[in-house]
Amino acid sequence: MPSESSFYTGAREFKGREFTIVKIFTDEGIMGIGCVPVGDPLAISAIIERKLKQLIIGEDPFKVKKIWNRMYEEIYKDRTGVALKAISAIDIALWDIIGKSLREPVSKLLGTYRDNVLCYVTGGYYQENKGIKELVHEVEDYIDKGFKAIKLKVGKLSIEEDKERVKSVRKAIGNDIKLAVDANHAYTVHEAIKAGKAFDEYDIWWFEEPVRPDNIRGNAAVVRDLDMPIATGEIVYTIKKFRNLIENEAVDIIQPDVTVVGGISEWMKIAHMASAWNIPVIPHWSQEISVHLVAAVPHALAIEFFTRKPNYRLEDKLYKNFFEPSKGYLGVPSKPGIGIELDEEAVNRFRIKD
Structure with a gap:
């Protein structure tokens, strides 16, 4: 598509x-x-x-x-x-x-803990002819829609250029809005530590996937050398791989993707395992499914959410219904099952x- x-x-x-x-x-x-x-x-x-x-x-x-x-x-x-x-x-x-x-609804089958789930909106992708001015307009639109947490892409430009992007976004959204940054494993370990220190003054909620998740020693070094929480896991496939990250103190927040790890059954196992180490969980992608998961897991912090415009994820073209947040929170769907209806x-x- x-x-x-x-x-x-x-x-x-x-x-x-x-x-x-x-x-x-x-x-x-x-x-x-x-x-x-x-x-x-x-x-x-x-x-x-x-x-x-x-x-x-x-x-x-x-x-x-x-x-x-x-x-x-x-x-x-x-x-x-x-x-x-x-x-x-x-x-x-x-x-x-x-x-x-x-x-x-699936959330009730899993055991409902909360009825409303915090959404952080993912945006700030790099695009042609999109400078800091356009980036600021994008995040201001998210705030106008009521979101209280935003994730911004980093890693494509130099660390100094990305620092300016992070600085401008933080200035635009103020100090009360949570701000995370996501490198999609674009950095070496040395670069990740340098970037994290550059971004640190802007009160970063978490630094996502600074290096490849299968680099256990590298992730552990980043966790050890930075004050901000390090999150990873969207392309980690098995519960054993998540255990390796946790046991080696190579992650602060895990981000299992329900469409990657083996579905709802395995996602819940991973989330329960993380609770034994007091590791928070934030699912990656699939907001229609993730809302049920986070609703059922006490140590889950939020779901990743994509607005319709700009349309970065495209699933919305396949579904008749769209789960719309209110004031930055998504109510847990009450329809039977997941609640998705295909177009x-x-x-x-x-x-x-x-």
Whole structure:
């Protein structure tokens, strides 16, 4: 699905996004939906068709953990990347079915802790002809919409140039708004420490993915040398990898992505594990699903939220409904399941043609 214009993180350019949508139907006429962004849809679909589909047909969707374990054993030798994304899509769809069957939202099935969830809005991507003036206008629009927390991209420009961007944003939003920065692993360890010290005077909520998450020693060095919290985890695939980060004191906040780690079932395991170390959780992406997760986890801080304009994430073109925050908080949806309704016309329009 093409974006209206290219945009950049600190590490890469985005000209559009691809999605894999899984629909699971029950013999009672209930359809569960699982949508996974990023990853090759053709590869994910092939794994589902060739490896996982036969493990699901005829099973009771309420046995979601049994199904998860069977799928994981099936793809064990390929247990990261697109294989785990395939499991994620199916697991999310199964939880959607369970909620719809019981006529309850997924948050209630997981055990509701809070009814309203803090949203931090992700923005500040790099774009052609977008300078500090345009960046400031963007974040001021977020504040006008009532958001109380913002995340800004860093890492593409020099540290001094990005420092000016962070300084300008902090000046524009004032001291009462939370501000995080996200490098999308654009830095070396030395650069990350230097950048963190440069940004520190602007009261940074957390510094996200300063280096690659599989660089355990590097992350530990950044955590040790900087005062601000270090967050990572959006491309960490298994609970064991999160345990390695935590045990090696290489992270202050974990950010598991429900569409990466194996769906809702595995995301909750990771969140509960983190609680044993008093590590806060902030899910990456998928705000429609993440709101249910954060609603059920006491040590979860917020969800990542994307507004419709500028449209950085593009899922909104696939859904009929949009979960709209109020004063920076998103009420937990009351519709059964996840609450997502697909726009079938849009899905067909953007479908990858064979």
